[in-house]
Amino acid sequence: DGGITQSPKYLFRKEGQNVTLSCEQNLNHDAMYWYRQDPGQGLRLIYYSQIVNDFQKGDIAEGYSVSREKKESFPLTVTSAQKNPTAFYLCASSSTGTASGYTFGSGTRLTVV
Amino acid sequence: AQSVTQLGSHVSVSEGALVLLRCNYSSSVPPYLFWYVQYPNQGLQLLLKYTSAATLVKGINGFEAEFKKSETSFHLTKPSAHMSDAAEYFCAVSDNGATNKLIFGTGTLLAVQP
Numbered sequence: 001d002g003g004i005t006q007s008p009k010y011l012f013r014k015e016g017q018n019v020t021l022s023c024e025q026n027l028n029h030d031a032m033y034w035y036r037q038d039p040g041q042g043l044r045l046i047y048y049s050q051i052v053n054d055f056q057k058g059d060i061a062e063g064y065s066v067s068r069e070k071k072e073s074f075p076l077t078v079t080s081a082q083k084n085p086t087a088f089y090l091c092a093s094s095s096t097g098t099a100s101g102y103t104f105g106s107g108t109r110l111t112v113v
Numbered sequence: 114a115q116s117v118t119q120l121g122s123h124v125s126v127s128e129g130a131l132v133l134l135r136c137n138y139s140s141s142v143p144p145y146l147f148w149y150v151q152y153p154n155q156g157l158q159l160l161l162k163y164t165s166a167a168t169l170v171k172g173i174n175g176f177e178a179e180f181k182k183s184e185t186s187f188h189l190t191k192p193s194a195h196m197s198d199a200a201e202y203f204c205a206v207s208d209n210g211a212t213n214k215l216i217f218g219t220g221t222l223l224a225v226q227p
Binding site: 095 | 158164213215
């Protein structure tokens with residue numbers, strides 16, 4: 001079955017560490033997105049990519065980095081510059097055309113210890 | 114720029130009662146509108162979408178929404194709430210620009226009381 005897979009489900013980070021969250025899709029979608037979710041704040045866009053080897057900053061890109069070397073993959077690195085990284089991270093993908101909506105992964109919960 | 118407002122961050126209903134979750138949008142062009150549902154510690158799942166066809170849209174799990182251009186609204190309803198409907202619901206509008214980006218509301222947490 002086609003879908004979008006995020007791993008790991010839970011991730012713990014020590015202060016000063018970089019961590020990478022994985023997002024893989026087999027839906028042949030061109031566009032991929034990363035969102036951060038905090039209680040009471042809805043979804044905030046971190047980065048998005050419309051095509052391989054290209055990506056754009058979203059509303060809260062500081063302290064994060066991404067790459068899009070393959071159509072299927074859009075990993076997110078949470079760097080030590082992100083001062084408050086504890087959150088639920090969601091990856092999504094969509095095909096071209098604004099009527100398609102997004103398909104979401106099941107999320108990664110990152111906790112700083 | 115497009116935006117979405119969800120009125121009521123928390124809504125509580127009794128089992129069997131009508132569910133009404135409110136969503137108003139702002140868009141300079143006819144929008145595409147979506148409702149998503151999120152269960153705890155899971156991703157978002159598409160409930161239904163409006164793409165300029167019928168104004169009354171039926172979705173999964175007995176939910177439906179009506180697009181009202183005059184009121185710039187896209188409220189989500191279900192005639193009879195079930196305990197399994199307890200979740201967070203997000204309304205979203207397409208940005209209608211060069212990207213496929215959706216703009217999400219801040220969500221409404223639905224509680225269903227027995």
